[in-house]
Amino acid sequence: MLGFIIQRAIQAVAVMVVMSVIVFVGVYAIGNPVDIVIPPDATQAMRDEAIRRLGLDLPLWQQYGHFAWNLLHGDFGRSFVYNMPVLELIGGRLPATLELVLISIIFAAVAGVGLGVYAGVKPDSWIAKAIMGLSILGFSVPSFWVGLILILTFAVSLGWLPAGGRGETVTLWGVEWSFLTLDGLSHIILPAVNLALFKLAMMIRLARAGTREVMLSDTVKFARAAGIPEGVILRRHVLKLISIPLITVFGLELGSTLAFAVVTETIFSWPGVGKLIIDSIGVLDRPVMVAYLVLIAFLFVMINFTVDLVFALIDPRIRSGRQGA
Amino acid sequence: MTPVLEVSGLRTEFRTGAGTVPAVDGVSFSLMPGEIIGLVGESGSGKSVTGFSLLGLIDAPGQIVGGSVRLNGTELVGMAPQELRKRRGKEIAMIFQDPIATLNPLLTIGQQMEMALAAHERLGRRAAAEKSAEALARVGIPSPRERLSSYPHEFSGGMRQRAAIAIALLHRPAVVVADEPTTALDVSIQAQIIAEMKALARDYGVAMIWISHDLAVVSALASRILVMYAGRIVEEGPSARVLRDPRHPYTRGLIDSLPSATRPGEMLAQIPGSMPSLLSLPPGCAFAPRCAFASSACAARPDATAAGDRAWRCVHPLGQDRTDQKERAAS
Numbered sequence A: 001m002l003g004f005i006i007q008r009a010i011q012a013v014a015v016m017v018v019m020s021v022i023v024f025v026g027v028y029a030i031g032n033p034v035d036i037v038i039p040p041d042a043t044q045a046m047r048d049e050a051i052r053r054l055g056l057d058l059p060l061w062q063q064y065g066h067f068a069w070n071l072l073h074g075d076f077g078r079s080f081v082y083n084m085p086v087l088e089l090i091g092g093r094l095p096a097t098l099e100l101v102l103i104s105i106i107f108a109a110v111a112g113v114g115l116g117v118y119a120g121v122k123p124d125s126w127i128a129k130a131i132m133g134l135s136i137l138g139f140s141v142p143s144f145w146v147g148l149i150l151i152l153t154f155a156v157s158l159g160w161l162p163a164g165g166r167g168e169t170v171t172l173w174g175v176e177w178s179f180l181t182l183d184g185l186s187h188i189i190l191p192a193v194n195l196a197l198f199k200l201a202m203m204i205r206l207a208r209a210g211t212r213e214v215m216l217s218d219t220v221k222f223a224r225a226a227g228i229p230e231g232v233i234l235r236r237h238v239l240k241l242i243s244i245p246l247i248t249v250f251g252l253e254l255g256s257t258l259a260f261a262v263v264t265e266t267i268f269s270w271p272g273v274g275k276l277i278i279d280s281i282g283v284l285d286r287p288v289m290v291a292y293l294v295l296i297a298f299l300f301v302m303i304n305f306t307v308d309l310v311f312a313l314i315d316p317r318i319r320s321g322r323q324g325a
Numbered sequence B: 001m002t003p004v005l006e007v008s009g010l011r012t013e014f015r016t017g018a019g020t021v022p023a024v025d026g027v028s029f030s031l032m033p034g035e036i037i038g039l040v041g042e043s044g045s046g047k048s049v050t051g052f053s054l055l056g057l058i059d060a061p062g063q064i065v066g067g068s069v070r071l072n073g074t075e076l077v078g079m080a081p082q083e084l085r086k087r088r089g090k091e092i093a094m095i096f097q098d099p100i101a102t103l104n105p106l107l108t109i110g111q112q113m114e115m116a117l118a119a120h121e122r123l124g125r126r127a128a129a130e131k132s133a134e135a136l137a138r139v140g141i142p143s144p145r146e147r148l149s150s151y152p153h154e155f156s157g158g159m160r161q162r163a164a165i166a167i168a169l170l171h172r173p174a175v176v177v178a179d180e181p182t183t184a185l186d187v188s189i190q191a192q193i194i195a196e197m198k199a200l201a202r203d204y205g206v207a208m209i210w211i212s213h214d215l216a217v218v219s220a221l222a223s224r225i226l227v228m229y230a231g232r233i234v235e236e237g238p239s240a241r242v243l244r245d246p247r248h249p250y251t252r253g254l255i256d257s258l259p260s261a262t263r264p265g266e267m268l269a270q271i272p273g274s275m276p277s278l279l280s281l282p283p284g285c286a287f288a289p290r291c292a293f294a295s296s297a298c299a300a301r302p303d304a305t306a307a308g309d310r311a312w313r314c315v316h317p318l319g320q321d322r323t324d325q326k327e328r329a330a331s
Helices: A002-030 A044-053 A060-072 A086-121 A126-140 A143-157 A182-215 A218-225 A230-259 A262-267 A273-282 A286-314 A316-324 B047-054 B081-087 B109-118 B125-138 B157-169 B187-204 B215-221 B239-244 B249-256 B322-330
Strands: A170-172 A175-177 B005-016 B019-031 B036-040 B062-071 B092-095 B175-179 B207-212 B224-229 B232-238 B305-307 B310-312
Touching: A002 A060, A002 A286, A086 A126, A086 A175, A086 A182, A086 A230, A086 A262, A086 A273, A086 A286, A126 A182, A143 A182, A143 A262, A182 A218, A182 A230, A182 A262, A218 A230, A218 B092, A218 B157, A230 A286, A230 B109, A262 A273, A273 A286, A286 A316, B005 B047, B019 B047, B019 B062, B019 B232, B036 B047, B036 B215, B047 B062, B047 B092, B047 B175, B047 B207, B092 B157, B109 B125, B109 B157, B125 B157, B157 B187, B187 B207, B187 B215, B207 B215, B215 B224, B215 B239, B224 B239, B224 B249, B232 B239, B232 B249
Parallel strands: B036 B207, B036 B224, B092 B175, B175 B207
Antiparallel strands: A170 A175, B005 B019, B005 B062, B224 B232, B232 B310, B305 B310
């Protein structure tokens, strides 16, 4: 197990290094931020001064060297546009995204697995058919449209829930959180549902497919032949046997949703990190883009690592395979 | 002595888009306490479906549509699912072909045994472990107490099947349906398990239905043989006599295709053709299209002919001595 963790840690470092190079070079290729940062009526002297201050006069490899060196010292650089440390900028926005994404993906997983298992156990019931219909909708209807319809229905027509913003927040560990206040929670519901819909549909489909397969397996037949009640079979055999693909998808979705919740954040004016990155791309705020993408790569690596650990916890065959390796 | 299990006219159908498949078509037999009978036939003959039907474990679109299964005098067909569940594992149990598929790879042997115990009795954790270890010891698993915390993949194939047998026998059921339990195992392990099953059946007084395509295995184990073809029992009788002197040409074919019936270097005999689709069975004898003795008389469905402790469904039975034929002519 320890060997496995070390091996994965080395892989993770390699991924991070490669990722940071790709991101840095890629962002460098997009365009020259100087044109956007400096007012058009600036003199050539001011221009040169700005280029030097931002370190843009150095060759690319030196710029990367500086960036990497600072990164290793916990310094992600300063935003060209906001003129403040990038880490502070992202750190101020990340909690908003984090709480939104976690609430929506946990909701999607719990509801999706529940509904999917039900649809897998009773595939011919009308409830199961309704669930599957819902999942097709969740897949095929674009998320921005659903967001608008949600706002129209629940905020404009019915007036039950607010249309946007984070609402009242509470400070905990020096960070503002919405989900701890009633008002904040009411603000979170619509964007969370909007964000969850696609994932919910996917979880339903995966859970249903897995359940249908497992229900026909000899394991379940043998358990039934031993007189084990259906409820126990579902809880102890089926849920465990279908969990591995579900956890894989859960991990991947968690990562990509954290990185790209931007559509929902925009529609519901949720001050998350997705909006920040889109704005930064618009003005070629290079340090923010690079730091953000490196951070996201780090998140993905960590999530995948955790998923692998969870696999080993669930499946003893993976555990013993690792010991032998 | 009264039979522990009485099956009569059992019919199980699968309703598919292409039509109704009569997988089990009027099967009747009875089983005495402690008796071992063999249910033999090719793949698709309906022998496994018969086994599952006895426990009421037919998945949709399959359905038991008729007949009766009486276990210790209680009718199981049409019984409420909850009541049936209470009897499964306790009074009638089942062992499957492939122990890799039957045991859950993600749970320890102990956890799986504890679940099977908890299905029928309330036991503390410690008492359950005690009882499980005992059951493992009885099927010949060494150091059973330590083995409870092992996972199935840490067991060999034979050990896995032993663990599955231990689970099936936990509550000492009156009847065990064994669906080809040694087919997936090595030949040497196969022989061991068969010997042990025989001993367990004798010690516990468990009656067994041993389902197999392998006549050799069944003859070593069962006192009686039922031969199944296309959902019907075509011949039954005491194992030794059925094997030595079969009545039905299908039974003859099965015996001839055993390697032991062939001299080394010779080609194995085969039954020509394959089983007809159950969707389009011939109206008469289902075996007629493959049978060397078939005649126009086979176009009508043959009734069972009984003679002493033997019975067959064939209008051209083999190897009968004169007295039998006279009896038939007279009747």
